[in-house]
Amino acid sequence: MVVCFQYNRLFLFKSILTNVFPSYKWYSRTPVVVRYRAQSKALIKQNINTPEYRTLLTPSLLKLVELFKSNQHELRVAGGAVRDILMGINPHDVDFATTATPEQVRKMLNEANIRMINANGEKHGTITARIDDKDNFEVTTLRVDVVTDGRHAVVEYTQDWQLDASRRDLTINALFLDFEGVVYDYFNGIDDLEHRRIRFVGDPVERIREDYLRILRYFRFFGRLADDNATHDEETLRAIRENANGLKNISGERLWVELKRTAEGRNAGSVLRKMLEQNIGQYLGIPSDVDLNQIEDHWRKCHQAKPEALTILTKLFRDMDEVIYSIIKNALYLFL
Template sequence: MEPIEPKILKIEDNEDFRALFTPELLKLRNLFAKRDYELRIAGGAVRDLLMNIRPADVDFASTATPTQMKTMFEEENIRMLHKRGEEHGTITCRIDEKENFEITTLRVDIVCDGRRAQVEYTTNWQLDANRRDLTINSLFLDLHGNVVDYFDGIRDIETRRIAFVGDARQRIQEDYLRILRYFRFFGRIANSSEHEPDTIQAIIENRDGMAGISAERIWTELKKIVVGRMADEVMKAMIERCGLQKYLGLPEECNLDRFHQVYSRHPKTVEPMTMIACLCEEEEQIAEFHRITKLSNDERLLGEFILHERNSAIENLGNDDWWIDRIVDLEVRPGHENHQNRLRQRLIQLARSILADEQRIQMIEAFEAPKFPVTGRDLMGAGVRKGPHVRNILYYLYEIWKKSRFTMTMDALLEHAQDPDIPDISKKERKRSPPRGKK
């Protein structure tokens, strides 16, 4: 490609930039300079600094190859951490046993299949910038405070414009996940809900390529989008303008109105799966979403719980007894003893998903569930012989205790332990017990 004269912006007086300069970073800079290897901060950290955000993570790029870096660190007795990134040109070192640094060799893509690329190393900063997705992520910052910009990323940060580097269609075809990254960064940075028509058209033309993206990569991006800044506007564009729902495992008809209402009411306290559940109407749609995205057990169970309970929760929004019964059923019913905290959180997410007010949320959070006063040991002490029926009797007594509004004592309940014709509810209860998955 034709050489481009980069724009340079000096930010050496930026407080967040200066705060990065630990003794360990200075030592790293001197090591590379001593061997005439260039070393710069790359990508997201530069973007954040220009937005007056102190970066949480700082990635480095260098003209040194992995082999050259390993030789240098070995000669300087600097420990290297063997992480998976080495096969992609990234070396991680630990300076003075205090700070880790990830340094990646400049690369250029040789062959791309829409999911991964074959690369070769280069010393050309422009070529490395050209292989990045968005202009705002294609910036470099040398360790003297000079931002190096080949593709107008500085201007786009100032105007809050989200644009692909070079030709949008080519960038997308190199890695179709960039469609989701575009929307994630749009929500994070843009100052209006308007998208450039050609960018949207490029996404529509290439959306079928998303079918080949791994489930894990899709969900990693999507879970940030659905609870991120401007989530409702971003999801509306993704679904109504670009028709991406089938590639994300979402139903053809997504409930964007409910999504908008819940996001507007609880933008910082909803979990990603709560927002996914807002888009769905049937429990089976959570199963389909799971098939595409390979949710964790906990995520799947939250989505299923919200869909299963939503209609009843709406009908009983103002009914304290219903919510108290749900808390007690979830946390106190025999078999649920080890799941209390996570199950309470599911109930809170359910309440948020139906636009419960803060008073209702606080009641759910603060309610102290009563303790069921009978254990299996108590039953056997009362003359009940050992066996599977012990748990069945516990379920039976629990229902009696619940009908008393949790007032019956252990002695009063044990009087019912020998009742004739105790129904066999153990199979039903096993279905109601929380699965043994991730808590």
């Protein structure tokens, strides 16, 4: 009975969060011209030939690789898929980056009679190729941020891999992998991954202000990858505290997705506690007087059963009125 009630509370919380904080265009945000670029100390290259890498090389992908190669454009695996491969995990989603512009990619695919789908992605520099009528490959042109508003960025295309890496959130997500098995690491992401360190690329303040959702992404990856006894870098936590109010600019749907993923992490109890200690809860519609000890204890008692995220998050609320009041209160700024 109590469990059912708690689930109902959380489903209501999710519904209100994702509807009261919708994506909106009328909220005024001051754009920021990007003048800072994270500087790479030195490019590190590492060769791999793991089962996870070899599994990636399907006939469909090799057909795409050969097409780019024959047109003298570079194509590499980017971001999270490289991280997963280095961890011995077969990546679920694989993104590709290229030096070719969207127009050049489209021209190549048309000439090769390869179908393109999801035309909406092209405005972001992404073209999706469908090969052999079964495999989809999202290919994005290398980009660099020119203007940001904390949610979205105006970008320019580039052929500089380091510049593209410098706009990514975490060092472990700023990796590229070519089809000779070479990993390209501009910001020491391989070493951070080996030691389970979660670091922003360059200055944490700059990375956060480019997209405030990166605050929650930091905690999600910390909970997923960091060692049980790992500690947070104080400079990073200070940057998070000082910029947490930027989360009010993020749509409720995006906030919910990251909060849910954080609650699903390997160390969700301690990570949620540390996250709420940075005064982030007020921007998620979470009461300010949550019993942090109770959250961590609740997770510790049930985590071995691999509970759903909602089971963990029920401890954030005490009653229905509290849920509704907190979320509506923190949504009022949208209409001022």
